[in-house]
Amino acid sequence: MNLPVVIDYEDGISAIDAQFHRPRRAAIHLIVENGSAALIDTGTNFSIPGVVASLKQKSIAKEAVAYIILTHIHLDHAGGASECMRLFPNAKLIVHPRGASHMVNPARLVAGAIAVYGESEFKRVYGEIYPIEANRVIEAVDGSTIELNGRPLLFLDTPGHARHHNCIFDARSQSFFTGDTFGVSYRELDVDGMEFVFPTTSPVQFDPAAAHHSIDRIMSYQPRHAFLTHYSRINHLTRHAGSMHELIDAHVEIAQRARDHQDRAAEISGALTDLLLNQLTKHGCRLAQVEIKELLQSDIRLNTQGLIHWLDQPTDRFKQL
Template structure:
C-alpha cells in the first residue's frame, strides 16, 4: 500500500501526515461536525501548507475551521499553531491552561528548543514559531466540552508526559485523540500480533505516577480506538493500555537500576543503551523482523529523547 499524506479514517476524520523528518512519524487530524471543522494537532510550521492544501482540495473554506487544538505545546504537536491560526480567520485556539502562555508568547519555547538543537537544526525541523493573539485563545479544563457543528468534544486533563497535556474524547467516533499520553505506535512495527506500543518519556516533565493515572483515565472511557499523534489510529485500547502501563513500570525499574550502576556523567548514554536493549527485545518478541539498523532508524530518535527524559526525572528526584 503506497503512502499518502492524507487518509480518511471514517467518522468524518482525516489523518494528515505532518511531514516531519520522515513518513509516518507524526500525524494531525481534520475532524468534521456538520458544516464546521476542527484541526487536532498541527505539526510544525512546515505542516501548515499541507493542512491548507487539504482544505483547498476538499473545497473547505478556511472560515469553517472553528477550532485548532494541540494536545500540548511540544513543538511536534504545536509548532504550527501560530501559522495555522494566522491563516484561519474564524478559528479559536483551544490549549491546556498550562500551555496557553507559550502559544501567546512562544519566545521561551523557541529559546529552549534552540538551545537543545542549535539555530540551524531548529529552523530546519520546526520553522518559524508565530504568536497567537490572546483574544483568540481559550483554555478548557478537565471535563469541559465544546461543539463542532453537531459533534461534542470532551477535554481530559492528562499529565504525566507533560503537565500541559490534555486529551480529547470524541463520542461520535468512540475515539480519543491522545497526543503522547497513550504512547507511540509506529506502523512499520505492526505485525500479525497488532500494533507495537511504547511509552514516551521525553524531557522535561515525565511523571510516572501521573502518567499511569492518565492512561487509566483514558482506558476508563471504554473507547473503541485511540488516535495517536505518533502514529495514527489503533484499536483494542484495553490491551494496549495494559501493555503500556507495564512498560512505564519497566522504564522506571530500568532507570533506577542504571542510575545505581553508573555516574551522572554517563547516565544518559547508559540509559539509552539499556532502553535500546529492552525495546529491541520487546519488538522482536512482537514479531518484528527488521534488522538492528532499520530498528535504529525507526526508534533511534525516541531512544535518545526517552533516555534524556528519564535522566531529567532521576535528577529531579535526587534534588527533591
Template sequence: MTLPAHAEDLGHQIYAIDTGFERARFDAAYLVVDSGRAAFIDTGHNAAVPRLLDTLAALGLSRDAVDWVIPTHVHLDHAGGAGLLMTQLPQARALIHPRGARHLINPLALVEGARAVYGVEVVRQTYGTVEPIPAERVVESHDAMEILLGQRPLRLIDTPGHARHHHCIWDARSRGWFTGDTFGISYREFDTAAGPWMFPSTTPVQFDPDALRQSIDRLLESDPQVLYPTHFSRVDNVPRVAAQFREVLDQFVSGARAVQADWPADRAERVRRLEAMVASTLLASARKAGISLAEEAVLALLQMDVTLNAQGINVWLSQGTARKTEPEG
C-alpha cells in the same frame, strides 16, 4: 472527493494528515469535521501548514469553516505550526491547555526550551519562526470541558505524565481519544498481523511515571475503541496496546532505578547508560510483539525516541534540576 497523498480518511469524518516532520508517517495532525464545521487537532510544524490547508480544501471546506485549532500540548512537533495556521483561519480559536497557553501566545520560552534539548541550529532549520497566537483568539481548556463542533461533542481532560501542559480529546462518535503523546507512540512500520505496537514517550522534561499511569487509567475508563496518537495515526486493539504501554513503562522505571543505583557523576555517561537501557527495553518489547525486522532496522527507526526518552528519564531521576529548560506552565 480526492484527498491529497499526505491525507487519509479514518472514518467518522476524521482525517489523518502526515505533516512531513522528520520522515513519512512519523507525525500526524488530525482534521475532524461535522455539519460543515471543522477542527484541527495538533498541527505539526510550520512546514505542515500547506498540507493541512490542502486537505481542508480537498474536502470542499473553506478556511472560514474551521472553528478550532487544538494542540494536545505545546511541544513543537505538535504545536509549532499553530500560530502560522491561525493566520490562515479567520474564524478559528485556539483551544490550549492552561499550562501551555501563554507559551503559544508568546513562544520565546518554548523555543528556548527546544533549543536547550535539540540545539539552536536544529530548531531553526526544523521549526523556523514560531508565530505567536493573539491572546484574544486563545481559549484555555479545563478538565472535563466539552465543546461542540457542529453537532459533534468533543470532551477534553487533563492528562499529565508526558507533559504537564497536555490534554486529550474524546470523540464519542468514533469512541476514540486523540492522545497526543500521553498514550505513547505507535509507528506503522512496526504493525504486524497481530496488530500495532505501542510504547511510552518519556521525552524531556516533564516525564512523571505516576501521573502518566493515572492518565492512562482515565483514558481507559471510557472504554475507547480506537486511539489517535500523533505518532502515528489510528491505532485499534486498545487493550493490547495498553498492556504493551504499561509493561514498557514499568520496565523503563525499574531499568532507570537500576542505572541510578550506580549513578555516574558524569551526565553524558548517565544518559549513555539510560540510552542502552531504553534501547534494550524497546527491542525486547518489539520482539515480544512479533516484530521481525532486523535489530538494526528497529533501532534505526527508534533512534530519536531512544535518545529523547533517555534524556527525559535522566531529568526525572535528577529530580527536576533540568526543568528550567522547558516552560513550567
C-alpha cells in the same frame, strides 16, 4: 509540493501526514462535522502547506476551520499553531491552561526547545514561532466540552508526558485523541494488524505516576480507538494499556539502575534499545534490527534525555514550562 498522505477513517476523521522528519512519524488529525472542521495538533510550520492542500482537496474552505486544538505544546504538536491561526481567520486555538500563555508569548517555549535541539537544528526543523492573539485562545480546563457544529469534544487533563497535556474524547467515534499520553505507535511496526505501542518520556516533565493514572482515566471511558499523534489510529486498547503500564515501569527501572552510572546517557540509551528490541521480537516484528534502530533512534534519544531529567528532579516536583 507533493500532497501529503491522508488517511480517511469513519465519523469524519482523517489523519494528515505532518511530514515531520519522515513520512508517518506525526499525524495532524482532522475532524469534519457538517462542513465545520477542527484540527487536532498542527505539526510544524512546514506541515501547514500540506494541511491547506488537504483541505482544498476535500473542498473545505479556510473559513470553515473552527478550531485548532493542541493536545500539548511540544513543538512537533504545536509548532504550526501560529501559522494555522494566520491562515484560518475564524479559528480559535484550544489549549491546556498550562500551555495557553506560551502560545500568546512563545519566548520561553522556543528557548526550551533550543536548549534541547540547539538553535540551528531548531530553525531547520521548526522555523519561526509567532505569538497568537490572546482573544483567540480558549483554555480547555479538565472536564470542559466544546462543540464542533453540535458534535461534543470532551477535554481531560492527562499529565505524565507533559503537565500541559489534554486528551480529547469524541463521543461520536468513541475515540480519544491522545497526543503522546497513550504513547507512540509507528505503522511500520504493525504485525498482522496488531500494533506495537511504547511510552514517550521526552524532556522535561515525565511523571510516571501521572502517566499511569492518565492511561487508566482514558480506559475508564472504554474507548474503541485511540488516535495518536505518532502515528494515528490504533485499536486493541485494553492490550496496549497493559503494555504501556509495563513499559513505563521498565523505563523507570532502567533510569533508576543508571542513576549513579558514570555515563548515564549511554547506559540508559543502550538499555532502552535492548528493551524495545526484545519487546518487538516478542511482537513478531519482521524488520531487521538495523531498521528498527534507525526507526526508533530519535525516540530513544529523547526518552533518554527525559529520564535523565526525571532522575535529577526532587521527588515532590517537576519542572514546569
